[in-house]
Amino acid sequence: MTIGTGSVLAPLEPQDPRETAGYRLIARIGEGGMGTVYLSHTRGGQPVALKLIRREFGQDPDFRSRFEQEVRAARRVQGYHLVPVLDHDTTGASPWLASVFVPGLSLHDALSAYGPLPLPAVFQLIGCTARALGSIHAAGVVHRDLKPANLLLGAAGPYVIDFGIARATDSTQLTRTGGVIGTPQYMSPEHALGAEVTTASDLFAVGLIAAVAATGRHPYGEGGATALGVRIANTDRLPPDLSGYPTELKPLLERCLTADPAERIGTDELAAMCELFAGRPLNDFDGWLPEPVGQEIARRVRAAENPPTPTVADAGAGAGAGDFGPARTGAGTGTAGAFGGVHAADTAFAPPRPAGPPRPNRPTPAPGPSPNRAPAPAPAPKGFRGGLIAASLVLAVLAGAGAVWLLDEDGSEDGAKTPAAGQEAPAAPEPSDPAKAPSAPKTSPSASAPPKAAYTPVFQDKPFTLRGPSGNTGTHVDLDAPQIFPKGAIGKTQGMELTYQNWGDADLRFLTAAGKSPGTTPEECREAVATNTLTSSVGRVELKEGKTITKGTVLCTVTSENNLAMIRITDVIQDPSKGTYGPMPDYVTTLTLWKIG
Incomplete structure (x- = not known):
């Protein structure tokens, strides 16, 4: 690379x-x-x-x-x-x-x-x-x-x-x-x-x-x-x-x-x-x-x-995807100029689909097309040259093995870098008015608002404290029980909704899709899961700096038992003096669970 x-x-x-x-x-x-x-x-x-x-x-x-x-x-x-x-x-x-x-x-x-x-x-x-x-x-x-x-x-x-x-x-x-x-x-x-x-x-x-x-x-x-x-x-x-x-x-x-x-x-x-x-x-x-x-x-x-920002020349080139397709996938076509000069801290943008991993022993839907994905772009005029470096393909037959190795020019990667013969690279789309460009991607079918449902309280405002895990440990959470499993074993998350881990990739991980809710009614909570979904993992830096989960945040998820859970963060306890790699924050919360239907 x-x-x-x-x-x-x-x-x-x-x-x-x-x-x-x-x-x-x-x-x-x-x-x-x-x-x-x-x-x-x-x-x-x-x-x-x-x-x-x-x-x-x-x-x-x-x-x-x-x-x-x-x-x-x-x-x-x-x-x-x-x-x-x-x-x-x-x-x-x-x-x-x-x-x-x-x-x-x-x-x-x-x-x-x-x-x-x-x-x-x-x-x-x-x-x-x-x-x-x-x-x-x-x-x-x-x-x-x-x-x-x-x-x-x-x-x-x-x-x-x-x-x-x-x-x-x-x-x-x-x-x-x-x-x-x-x-x-x-x-x-x-x-x-x-x-x-x-x-x-x-x-x-x-x-x-x-x-x-x-x-x-x-x-x-x-x-x-x-x-x-x-x-x-x-x-x-x-x-x-x-x-x-x-x-x-x-x-x-x-x-x-x-x-x-x-x-x-x-x-x-x-x-x-x-x-x-x-x-x-x-x-x-x-x-x-x-x-x-x-x-x-x-x-x-x-x-x-402080990553490099797009240059004026960059912006003027439009949002063409070169060898990769349109710049906006499922959100119309915008211009690169709309993004020019944006600092890394200002680039928060919501992915349109839940990122939670599939639950063990639970069926996983087969992948299929999503209406928010743009079709493949039309071919560009002949003679277009992409910016990727052409690779040489080395073929070596192993003595006695009969196998052929396919390598890049440096012998360290795993595929050719140039389009196949006769394959044309797509053209960059024409720049459009930045003011007309959508501000966020369209939601996918999984993010559409759910139908009306009845919600029966199982318990309400139950005190629930999620303490920061110590080094090289993880805490698994079953919101249906509710129960916390400190020092949970790696991978033993069946039936869990959260895992709060302090391994090499320290984070708070949502095992079922979770969203941030603007209110505390079950209807608002359910809609947040569908339309304001977080990524599957909130990393150590985000947690330590309080960028995503703060006092007053309301998190909602549909549990592994198809109940609706709402976690209200009432306090965040941490020691900023310990730096980024110090102890993870403690979250003092109240937990409410509704049975759906």
Whole structure:
């Protein structure tokens, strides 16, 4: 993935959309084989990274189906050191997904700029990655493309990104020709040979990452991605050369880099081993990285607080989506000029659909078209040139394996970057009067006002205090009971409506769609769930700064037992002196529950 030179963010380019599905796009975060990632914000101001999938993937119905399945699975993942997926859509001209934005530094970039990490930092990185993988695997997801570019280094520790998403590309026409999509130098032997990929495959990748992070040297020697992938595929005959690696690191490498997946170390044992060799708790991130790396991360955090604004030239280019379709999806066509000069703090915009993950053991509706999605735009005149960089496609046949790898020009991503032969990029729509542009996206069918219903009180104004969870714990809430489960187990949220967690992705997460109500009647409450829906997660910064949930806020949701619950926030208790990463706020509330119908 490429990013703006010298910065975590880059200005939008003329061909970039200015808005997608109600998310206002502010700046470019990066670009890779599957698409382009943009900075946006939730309605409450929480920064999100919105990945707009490339049109050639989106035009494949098999990809759309697999992408929907994989993202839904990814949204069930909860745990340590993960960047959670908040929202997604597969029905528009270009599929997209939105996740929490972490202004960190990828391990790939850190190693390229500053060289190998000290051994204690490596153990802490790998231990936290093992914990994250434990949560990913517990949700039935396999990462499949774990590599330094998919590990983010942050002031609050490392984060794993893009878990499970790479599998969606396996259903495209590229793979039907015999391809294996991925990053060969960080594949497991079974993945390189085109065999079944399991959770153990991720552990093999962890071993490779540990070796490179500690020394800058790959266990399978020197050479390009293809050459390293061929050697990995033959691990059963030519195991990696581990001589020259630090003595403390060798047990980890030996337990990860075995040819037989059944012999590889598990995530829990790996985390415990790393904590022992790190000589400090895995969740102690005070000065955990070398000073230059820490300073660069701090610089990126500051840059994210003041993202680049569209230039006059940008605005004059219109809101054309270039390779991605119309700038306003389901809200008419506006001009980029309407967004010019907008600061990040002013970019709160409500996504038009609930972002809550599917409940365990509850039926999930099949994806279908939504009337608020615009149809694919008409082709542009011939000769239009998009701003995306053309990629070279490297085809390498594995000796004895018969598999074909499909790589980008850097050997690290998973799809071609240019339109297929004869495919034309869409034209940018003509600019329109900003004053006539809608101020908010239309609501989807799920957000339409419900029919009249009878509401019978079950209990009213019941005192209910949600205390901030301590470090590395989560609190699950059953509003029907009502009951609070402190230190709830990761993923054990069946029948719950809320989870308040202080893991790597600390947030208040709504497991059923929740809305902010202007009043306290059941009719107002029910309408708020349908028409004023919040995103599925309110992040740590939003909670600490009181941007979304404040004293007097009224939150409503339809529970897992089809009751209507109303939470009135009567007080918020927190200590601002503790900073962003201090204790999470306590919420003193009253809870009212109505039976519907």
